[in-house]
Amino acid sequence: MTEPIIIAEQISKSYGRKQAIDHLSLTIEKGSVTGILGGNGAGKSTFFRMITGLVRPDSGRLTVLGEEPGWRTNSQIAYLPDRARWYGNYTAEQTFDWGSNILPGFEKSEALRLAELMNLPLDLKTEGMSKGQEARLMLILCIARSVPLIVLDEPFSGIDGSSRERIIEALIDAISEKEQTLLISTHEIYEVEGLMDDVVFLKDGAVQLTGNAEKLRTEYGSIYDLSKKMGD
Amino acid sequence: MQGINNQSFDALLRHETRRVRKNGKPRMSRQWWMIYAIFFLAAALILTTYFSLSYHIEMKYIWSVCWGIPWVVFGFSIGKIRREWGNGTVGWWLALPYSRWRLIAAKFLAMMVRGLCLALIAFTLIILFGAYATLISSSLSLHDFQIFILSGWLPMLLDLAAFPLLAGLGLFLGVLRQSTWRPAGILFWVFWGILWSLFSSTGWFQGVYNGRYDPLALSAAVIISWIAALLLLLLSSWLLDKKLDL
Numbered sequence: 001m002t003e004p005i006i007i008a009e010q011i012s013k014s015y016g017r018k019q020a021i022d023h024l025s026l027t028i029e030k031g032s033v034t035g036i037l038g039g040n041g042a043g044k045s046t047f048f049r050m051i052t053g054l055v056r057p058d059s060g061r062l063t064v065l066g067e068e069p070g071w072r073t074n075s076q077i078a079y080l081p082d083r084a085r086w087y088g089n090y091t092a093e094q095t096f097d098w099g100s101n102i103l104p105g106f107e108k109s110e111a112l113r114l115a116e117l118m119n120l121p122l123d124l125k126t127e128g129m130s131k132g133q134e135a136r137l138m139l140i141l142c143i144a145r146s147v148p149l150i151v152l153d154e155p156f157s158g159i160d161g162s163s164r165e166r167i168i169e170a171l172i173d174a175i176s177e178k179e180q181t182l183l184i185s186t187h188e189i190y191e192v193e194g195l196m197d198d199v200v201f202l203k204d205g206a207v208q209l210t211g212n213a214e215k216l217r218t219e220y221g222s223i224y225d226l227s228k229k230m231g232d
Numbered sequence: 233m234q235g236i237n238n239q240s241f242d243a244l245l246r247h248e249t250r251r252v253r254k255n256g257k258p259r260m261s262r263q264w265w266m267i268y269a270i271f272f273l274a275a276a277l278i279l280t281t282y283f284s285l286s287y288h289i290e291m292k293y294i295w296s297v298c299w300g301i302p303w304v305v306f307g308f309s310i311g312k313i314r315r316e317w318g319n320g321t322v323g324w325w326l327a328l329p330y331s332r333w334r335l336i337a338a339k340f341l342a343m344m345v346r347g348l349c350l351a352l353i354a355f356t357l358i359i360l361f362g363a364y365a366t367l368i369s370s371s372l373s374l375h376d377f378q379i380f381i382l383s384g385w386l387p388m389l390l391d392l393a394a395f396p397l398l399a400g401l402g403l404f405l406g407v408l409r410q411s412t413w414r415p416a417g418i419l420f421w422v423f424w425g426i427l428w429s430l431f432s433s434t435g436w437f438q439g440v441y442n443g444r445y446d447p448l449a450l451s452a453a454v455i456i457s458w459i460a461a462l463l464l465l466l467l468s469s470w471l472l473d474k475k476l477d478l
Contacts (some may be wrong), residue, residue: 015477052327055478074329081323088255088319101243104329127255 002029005149005181006051011060013046013205020046021057022205028181030148033195035213036185037227038202044185045082047202048153051183052079065148075104078142082153085134088127092120092137099141111144114174118166132163139167143174150175152184156191164191171195193223201230241334248312248342255319280361284369291362291372291380298387299441301354302394305347309402312339317410326476332469336403340465343399351391358384386443393454400461400468407468411475 006028013021021043028034036044049055050062053070067073090098092115099106115122118136126134139155156164168191175182186192196213208230213223220226253259283289316322328335359381366377408417431437439445 049478054323054326054476056474071329071331074327077327079323079327081327083320084323085255085320086324087250087252087321089250089252098243098247102240102247102328127253127259 002031004028005030005065006183007061007063008047008050009061011050011057011062013050013055013058020205021050023060024202024206026200026207026210028183029198030181031179032197033175033182033184034198034200035189035192035196035223036183036200036202037189037223037230038185038208039231041204042202043205044202045153046205048079048082048151048183048185051149051151052077076147076149078103078105078145078147078150080138080142080152080155083157084138084153086126086138086141089125091123091125092140093122095126095137095141096144099144103141103145105146106141107144107146110174111140114140114144114170117173118170132159135159135163136167136170139170143171146178148179148181150180150182152182152186154185154187156186156188164188168192168195189227190222190224193217196223199223199226201227203230241330241338244328244330244334244338245341248338249345252315252319254315276361277364280365281368284365284372288371289365289369291365291376292383294358294361295384295387296441297354297358298351298384298391301347301350301391302398304350305343305395306398306402308346309339309343309399310406311402312343313403313406313410322478326472326478332472333466336407336465336469336472339403340396340399343402344395347395347399348392351388355384355388383443390440394457396461397457397464400464404464404468404471407471410477411471412477413471413475414477 004027006026008024008026010023010025011021012019012023024043024047036047038044046055050057051064051069052074062069064073065076086095096106096108096111096115099111100108112122115136118140120133120136120140121129124133126137129137135155135158139152142150142152155167159167171182171192172195182195184192184195193213198211199213199216200210201208209226216223216226220229316325325335330338362377362380366372366374366380405417405420408414408420440450
């Protein structure tokens with residue numbers, strides 16, 4: 001018997017005339033890896049911001065970890081924001097200390113292990129890092145946390161192929177032994193589709209298609225192929 | 233609540249007191265900092281020597297520098313909020329497991345610390361200037377130096393008293409700019425202008441500047457400014473919570 005960790009019931013959000021989320025209803029099961037997919041402007045980032053309480057729905061009801069999302073629930077959510085950058089004056093080591101002091105559930109030893117796995121220099125300030133190194137650092141900040149929910153919004157945006165590979169390896173390594181729920185939005189579907197248990201396609205702020213990744217793969221060949229069809 | 237305690241608030245405060253530059257902005261090398269420091273020191277020494285030897289300088293006017301420090305704090309406070317957006321770190325900041333009030337309070341306290349450091353640096357430099365000028369000038373005595381130091385306590389104290397309002401105002405305007413209430417910014421400046429003109433026309437600021445003031449009225453003004461600062465911080469955290477334009 002699976003248990004829901006996120007329940008969205010007819011949630012809507014508009015910015016002026018633009019309807020970012022339109023009567024979205026969705027349930028995310030605990031312990032699953034769910035890909036939230038869709039083109040630009042589909043509502044993925046807005047939905048993630050709602051999960052972390054950064055944005056509130058205009059109408060409808062959203063429950064995360066059994067509560068209304070907000071700063072209290074954020075102690076149990078590791079969130080990698082869309083187009084995020086890290087503070088330029090921090091080294092990786094200082095970032096991990098920051099995480100240990102500020103983020104509930106952050107494990108510095110795990111962060112150091114992942115940094116080694118991802119070949120991330122510890123003494124280099126973020127302002128001197130490449131985009132790929134900075135992306136790895138931010139990902140570690142999320143996946144080195146023992147929290148029930150991880151939300152990654154476009155973790156591979158602007159990252160080269162080799163960095164992407166390292167990140168995916170680390171992601172598989174980090175979540176395989178924990179009972180965490182992972183929500184990931186990405187355009188790099190081909191490389192991460194093997195991770196996903198479930199898939200949700202969004203379009204114009206509403207669910208276009210949702211289902212078990214394995215079943216969809218059987219039916220359409222791959223999630224990547226399906227996404228191309230959905231985009232047509 | 234897991235992990236949210238005073239210790240982690242201290243860590244948040246330490247994080248906020250770190251100086252954050254604009255992401256991508258090239259850093260000035262240590263050599264250039266040294267060149268600028270030496271240039272500033274040499275210029276100050278030459279000018280002080282020249283004026284001390286050529287004229288009888290009224291040292292107390294140098295304390296006027298202090299009136300600018302709260303405005304520096306004001307500018308830093310706006311930048312403190314703006315930089316979260318400009319540097320792309322706003323998502324991290326707002327997703328922290330702290331109430332909006334705590335997030336704003338940490339930035340406010342960090343600004344107070346920075347203001348205090350600025351005031352201390354200004355105080356030390358001004359005292360050094362006074363000591364040097366007294367030492368080389370034939371027309372300045374030790375008594376003049378004592379009077380000079382005594383004339384500095386009021387502007388310094390007023391500086392410290394003004395920091396909460398100016399830091400609160402800077403943070404508020406920084407947040408307002410990122411909220412759906414952005415258009416209210418114009419209204420705010422109109423209101424601010426009217427208030428400033430009113431106080432100026434009564435000669436209140438000039439009186440304080442010249443040391444002619446009613447201590448009771450001044451104390452009341454300081455307390456009112458602190459209450460206003462608190463209200464601005466509360467309003468900022470409310471805007472962050474309810475009216476953010478993300």
